[in-house]
Amino acid sequence: MSITPCRPQWKGTLTGRERFRRQMHWLPVDRSFNMEFGYWQENFREWDIFVDNHITSNAEADLFFNFDRISSVGGNVWMSPPFAPRILEDRGSTVVALDASGLWVERPKDGHSTIPIYLRSSIVTPDDWQREKELRFQRGGANRQVDLESLRQSYPPGRDFPVGVNCGSMIGVIRNMLTFEGLAYAIYDYPEMLEDMVETACLLVEDFLDQVLGQIDFDFASGWEDICFKNGPAITLDFFQQVVVPRYQRIGDKLHRHGINLWYTDC
Known part of the structure; x- marks a missing residue:
């Protein structure tokens, strides 16, 4: 229409x-x-x-x-395939469902927007992570390939509107996979596992950027984390500085090499 x-x-x-x-x-x-x-x-x-x-x-x-x-180009830079969503339990006015991130979530039946109640995660321990990493976080497959010809046709150099490149998330998507509470525990209980998750997120974003940078004339870059709250950040500042920032620096270096000096992230 x-x-x-x-x-x-x-x-x-x-x-x-x-x-x-x-x-x-x-x-x-x-x-x-x-x-x-x-x-x-x-x-x-x-x-x-x-x-x-x-x-x-x-x-x-x-x-x-x-x-x-204004437009933005993104890639398949996280869990693929996702978990298959399904209803696990009917609780009257709510249902408990498995969502695409592997979380058991209680949500209202009528579908109105509200903060859902997360009951548990499919990934808690390093063994859980290794199992799902092998299944859902492989690099280089056909599901990670970008249709460059379609992008070139949609976003030619002489266009009259801005186009950005989305740089994904280094920790917000991990919070979505572990839950807020699960992330808080993992920082202390399984720091090596958590850093491997951040590295995996960074590698998948870098693989995508390597395909599109230099092929499309981007005007800006964007990202998403959503880890800041009224009482402080969802992770410790030490973890952010020591683990997340170096990955941001790697992505930033790629952007700068291709002339992109505007980069915002929903924090």
Whole structure:
């Protein structure tokens, strides 16, 4: 279904790509680059402006509001294949399910957005990790290959909108696999296992970057961790400095060698 914008695009004298690059480098612009963080899935079912105009996703909302276009390229840089989700127990208003990260999770049946209750993880000990690493974290397979020709067609050098390269996660995806509590224990009980997980995450991201850097003219890099909370970070500062930062430095070196000097991470 085609989306009809609800308003004209904001006026400007620069292309979206020029505007983004200039604004992010503290240079004068015609106006601010206009983008939106996004909406909860319930918004598309409950807000009249979305329901009446059949807007069902953030991508459609961006077109509907005529925001400046921005895109990002990511790869298969983590667990592959994931765990097969399935329902384990019906508890009335909630169900206990195995999710794609291998977690036993209790969640509401009606599907409303809420913080789920994580009951246990499939990966706790080094033996668990070695078993799942062999099955789900192999490098170099066909499932890790990038369709470069498709990317070149979608993001040619002369495009008028910015495109970023996603650099994955060094510790947030591990937290998702172990649970917050499991990660906290692993730092002290199994530090070697945890560092091997971080190294695995870094290698998979590096493999992806080696395929796309120099092939697509990227404007920025992005990442995700989500490990900061109101009472402090999810991991110790020593672990972050000694284990995570060196991997970030390796990724940063690759980005810098290809002229990418904008890199943000959702911390």
